[in-house]
Amino acid sequence: MFEILDYLKDHVLMINLLIITIYLGFEIISKVPTVLHTPLMSGSNAISGIVIIGAIILVRQADSSDYLTLVLGAVGIVLGTINVVGGHAVTNRMLEMFKKK
């Protein structure tokens, strides 16, 4: 139990940021028109690909003989990149169609 409290205490700054960002996320989206729900979902989906950074850090720190980490980490990077690149590209395609008058 104390270990959990200690963990929270050591991460006070992070928890602060967490709360502010949760609130920010709610505020940013709270008045979005229905027309944009699909592009917005797709765009925020691309942003969730930020998890790729974890895979990159993992591979950077992996020993060059630790093939399990290297391969599984690389697979993670591939999947994350598909999420990021594909997500932004498909969102752009959708939004392009709104532009034409």
Place this chain on the structure above:
Amino acid sequence: MQYIELLYIVSTVLLIVGLRKLSSPSTARNGNVIAALGMGSAILVSIFSPMANDQGNLLYIFGAIAVGSVIGMVYSKKVEMTGIPELVSVFNGFGGACAVSIAILEAYKFDASSTIGLMGTTYMALFIGGVAFTGSLIAYGKLAGKVKDWKSGISSYFNLVWLALCLGLIVYQVANPSAYEYLPIIILVVSLIYGLSFVWPIGGADMPVVISLLNALTGIAAALAGMVYGNMVMLLGGVLVGSSGAILTILMCQAMNRSLINVVVGGFGASATSVAADQGDIKETTANDTAIMMRYAQNVMVIPGYGMAVAQAQKACKELDKSLTSRGVNVNYAIHPVAGRMPGHMNVLLAEADVPYNKLIDLDDANSMLSDTDVCLVVGANDVVNPSALDDPGSPIYGMPVLEILNAKNVIVLKRGMSKGYSGIENPLFFHDKTKMLFGDAKDTIETLNNEVKVMD
């Protein structure tokens, strides 16, 4: 060189600004570009910032990024506009899988010095990422028509038990880290199965809500992974997606007048009870009659649905619209918030066919215009015009706002056959006195209507 990490802050700001701009129609395109720049810079920083115990391995990193970029680009260019919801779902699943691969590797690095908080966070990232992964794949399969709804009375109990099992195993593992070597793998498998069993029973029209929910989950998994690495941009980016995804999910539920619990626990359509068999007769009409009716109408309202999109009838519809408009008929399009496979999906499909934005009328305005409408042309729409939502408390969609097209003087329904809609609910509209059916492929029928209108002068 430590200053390079300050660039993470720039990336975070770009992500926030990008998301903000994405939620307003005039700035959405820029928003997407800004968010992409933020992502790009964050990824570059993560590759080049100085790091303790750095082994390089740049070949693996750049190789993987190149492969992922090519796959992502190819699929996003190749996809039909009607297939976008499926694709978004798959992409989201990959994000979840990425979180899973990190978390499982981290889980096997734990030693005596690892704190409970760190372990708990990692296992939660594993669990949520796993649920987002398999859940998204099932959602993809359902949208693409490859996976059928499956529902039985016990599925929600099974899900509760399974969820408790997942969380129980995680608590046990964190409390006894070295008890069983294979427990992290078992937690992974149980999480993956929970993702399947959680999404599988959720029926037809609720899929957009589920995809949005899974998207929020992927964001939360990313945020948890960010806590594991103490990486701010991962944490904040993930939380931003998690919280904005959560509110978007709630907004979608509101558009359908349903609660989130209802969506997740109660099936919608999969177990639709059939209404009494005595529905009256259907009345067929001909293209010629319909064309005459529209040609001499004052106001025509088109109600597009997913059926229009699969028949690729948007362009034909736009041509018919042009012919009628040049002959003094007012043509508008009534867009239900959940027309298509996702909210706003229909607007994208019509925009692709160059239908002017100001002709797209949203639900409330359309409903107030319908009493002055002479002809309502329903093109491949089903559930969004179902009058059961208004007057049949026994219907699974009772209470959902729909287009009240029976207020119009005439209703023509273009349909291929008498099959039920995506949600599998019977539609009494087709048997109503005011309704006439015009069977056939939507694109061919609309082209025929257009030719008939043209030869009338």
